[in-house]
Amino acid sequence: MTTCRLCGSGDLAGVVDLGATPPCELFLTADRLDAPEPTYPLHLRVCTECWLAQVPPLITPEETFTEYAYFSSYSTSWVEHARRFVDGAGLRPDSFVVEVASNDGYLLQHVVERGVRCLGIEPSANVGAAARDKGVPTLTEFLSPAVGQRVRAEHGPADLVVANNVYAHIPDVVGFTKGLRALVADDGRVSIEVQHLLTLMELNQFDTIYHEHFQYYTVASARRALAGGGLHLVDVEPLPTHGGSIRLWAQPEEAPMTQRALDLLSREKAAGLHELAGYQDFARRVARVRRDLLRFLIDAADAGKSVVGYGAPGKGNTLLNHCGIRPDLLAYTVDRNPYKHGRFTPGARIPIHPPERIAADRPDYVLVLPWNLREELVEQLSYVREWGGRLVFPIPSLEVVA
CATH class of the missing domain: 3.40.50.150 (Vaccinia Virus protein VP39)
Structure with missing residues (x-):
């Protein structure tokens, strides 16, 4: 991307480069796990003329x-x-x-x-x-x-x-x-x-x-x-x-x-x-969030603790892919949307199950991917406390709550 899509200026400055990831809503079916999965650069830039922050239009709305x-x-x-x-x-x-x-x-x-x-x-x-x-x-x-x-x-x-x-x-x-x-x-x-x-x-x-x-x-x-x-x-x-x-x-x-x-x-x-x-400081702060989450997940795995996810939102897929989280660190996630059940998150290939799976497995930690719904989900997931499980919120900074 060389010009601003709003004002046409060529003065675009990098804000944060999140690497290359698949489109965040293209959840994989089991029969697609061995097929190639396209990824696209995810680099946020800002126009220094009109201050519109933007990513390159590498996929179309139709896709x-x-x-x-x-x-x-x-x-x-x-x-x-x-x-x-x-x-x-x-x-x-x-x-x-x-x-x-x-x-x-x-x-x-x-x-x-x-x-x-x-x-x-x-x-x-x-x-x-x-x-x-x-x-x-x-x-x-x-x-x-x-x-x-x-x-x-x-x-x-x-x-x-x-x-x-x-x-x-x-x-x-x-x-x-x-x-x-x-x-x-x-x-x-x-x-x-x-x-x-x-x-x-x-x-x-x-x-x-x-x-x-x-x-x-x-x-x-x-x-x-x-x-x-x-x-x-x-x-x-x-x-x-x-x-x-x-x-x-x-x-x-x-x-x-x-x-x-x-x-x-x-x-x-x-x-x-x-x-x-x-x-100019945003990329450094993003790197800190990534390191803190990975450190927590690695320490939990080393201690033999089980960690699963709650939710499979688009934002969760950016987080999983940028942090390099795979099923060895996050066994699975759950979602209320039946469309996603039996599918896998793009890129990270985390399996998605119905929410009832959490109560059946009684994990030590539940990583909440739609952190923006915190108030709603703390109430929905209150039953996790019954076996001493704890909720983990990765944004704006890592927080583990009872």
Whole structure:
């Protein structure tokens, strides 16, 4: 990658190089274990002109999302987060809501319950089918300006357009934003949730860097990206989701930014993220997290302790591959998603079982890979204490808890 995908500048500086890994959601079936597995460089760089952090577009969204292994509704806390958003969205009986990358209907199901007209636009056929099974109208498409215009012509302009955890997944940032603008009414609103680069770097969340995330946003770079597609950033809400996210509120009409948005811009500047100096220590801190986790796993193995994983998220696969963790250090992991059962994590080839396996085996330690769901999972895994087992959280720094 030699030029910035947002502003076209050739001034890109390295932030952290995580080596080469497979695409994080391509879980392997048993009959594919002896087949070649492609890997791609995973090197985060930042543009010194517009400060968009980005990885090279080495895989396409079509390769990742035509059939997808991630179903949002398997996270209880995420469904509840979506319900609270819908409750506070100020929807009227005659409102029209469109969600882009609507997944399995985790959010729009709450809109349907209210009797409000809605439409999901979801590129993955398998998870879109799950949404339709819930009664959520869902179109199987990747958003583009043409698709946005077609939906607007067929259904009318949307009062609210939602795009949660997708704005980082699209290499054509400006084209995708133009698609959002085509969907939304001239007096409507667009809500975008995306991980905040400030939190990612402050809390060493390098495992959220993977190939399907093409870019990582500050408020400053998101504001520029939205403007490139005809939307104006007016407000930003900090959120605890995914380890630290921001909800960007944008609209076609220009308006002053709120004070809390300006405050977040000031925090970014104070952290050095509007200049190169703020990025130069991140690689060293990532190396420390890697060494600490490996040291713990090796010591546990030498002491004859059993260690298994909980969860098989995309971020977990970045962690496993960058750290070089294999089944000799992590016997298996479990996941609530039946799609992943009997499969193996990409690269590391860790087997994935149903969650009940943990209670059956009673391991000494459970390494929690979706650490961002800590509050939810500490409660779900409280039974591990019955046999003296302990939970291990690798991010932001290694922590072993009873």
